[in-house]
Amino acid sequence: MKRDSEVMIDIVEALASGMQSLQGAALSNGVAVRTFWRWMQLSKDGKDERFLIQWPAPDGEPVPFHRAVAMARKMHALEVRAKFEKECLTGWDSEVRFQGAPVWRQHAGAFDPKKRELLVMLGECDEDGFMIDERGERLPVLEHHHAPVAAVTKFLETHFAEYRTHTVSDTNLNINGGLTLGVSTVPRRTREDGPPQIPAPPTPPRVVEVVKVIEAPQPINEPADDPVVTDTKPSADEPEVAAAPTPEQEPRVIREPAPPAYQPTASEKAGRPLSALETELLGRLRGDPAKRSASPIGSTASAMPRTPRPA
Numbered sequence: 485m486k487r488d489s490e491v492m493i494d495i496v497e498a499l500a501s502g503m504q505s506l507q508g509a510a511l512s513n514g515v516a517v518r519t520f521w522r523w524m525q526l527s528k529d530g531k532d533e534r535f536l537i538q539w540p541a542p543d544g545e546p547v548p549f550h551r552a553v554a555m556a557r558k559m560h561a562l563e564v565r566a567k568f569e570k571e572c573l574t575g576w577d578s579e580v581r582f583q584g585a586p587v588w589r590q591h592a593g594a595f596d597p598k599k600r601e602l603l604v605m606l607g608e609c610d611e612d613g614f615m616i617d618e619r620g621e622r623l624p625v626l627e628h629h630h631a632p633v634a635a636v637t638k639f640l641e642t643h644f645a646e647y648r649t650h651t652v653s654d655t656n657l658n659i660n661g662g663l664t665l666g667v668s669t670v671p672r673r674t675r676e677d678g679p680p681q682i683p684a685p686p687t688p689p690r691v692v693e694v695v696k697v698i699e700a701p702q703p704i705n706e707p708a709d710d711p712v713v714t715d716t717k718p719s720a721d722e723p724e725v726a727a728a729p730t731p732e733q734e735p736r737v738i739r740e741p742a743p744p745a746y747q748p749t750a751s752e753k754a755g756r757p758l759s760a761l762e763t764e765l766l767g768r769l770r771g772d773p774a775k776r777s778a779s780p781i782g783s784t785a786s787a788m789p790r791t792p793r794p795a
Contacts, residue, residue: 488523488534489534489536489537489538491513491514491515492523492535492537492549492552493537493538493539494513495509495510495513495515495520495553496537496539496549496552496553496555496556497556498512498513499553499556499557499560500540500555500556500557500559500560501560502560502563504557504560506520506553507520523535523549524549524550524553527548527549527550527551528548528550530548535548535549535550536548536549537549537552539552539555540552540555568635568639569639571631571635572631572635572636572639573631575628575629575630575631576628576629577626577627577628577629578626578627578629579624579625579626579627580624580625580626580627586624586625587624587625588614588615588622588623588624588625589614589615589622589623589624589625590609590613590614590615591603591608591609591613591614591615594609594613594614595613600613607620610622648671649671
């Protein structure tokens, strides 16, 4: 069984090789996540020498476990940066695929059956004419990609000062036509520039009191030179003028002539009771003429459905 120091070294080596997950590095070496964080906390306390490991040099000075973990992650970050800088300079290649399947490289001389047999004997291609490597595996078609211009520009700004932006631009903004603001862009400050300057306290704004005199408006019907009358009560010598009475308007009444008196028929005078048809007809005659029907109740026309007459 490995000692704890050897397991810690294996965890640090896994992080330095590209495994960014701390929990994954611990679990891949048989250490529980809770145990890993307890080791980190005890290493930070610095009270236990068991958490000092010989890393990165086996014969070097021992370092705490938590510092070795930070160094391993830093080493991997530098490796990623070196790969990025290399791709900025030379670009990178990727396999060409068609409908998810790789596209294999064909040998130019494999189209001739006689030459293909010779190329197969020399180990440059297989029986189908595709190029192979030393292990006999087919070589895919590669597509070369160039680095983006923004990535190359960032790489140059990191290593060369002349590619960095040091310009100062002033932009004046006019707000509502009265207030002008100046916005300036300066490069980022560093520790070499020293502490920032403390700006002066702001000047209090000037308070200007504006007094506006509003004159009383003059009456339209009277001249401007007439004196202003303050007493509007009538004097005892002046007679009081009474307002003219408003004549009352009589309401308009639309009078209609009274309907003529009903003249009883001979049957009514004789005292014979009226039938249902006679009662309805008499009711219709006494009512509104516009509501009279040509087919009274009990007639043959009212019982039959109406059909349109032919034109």
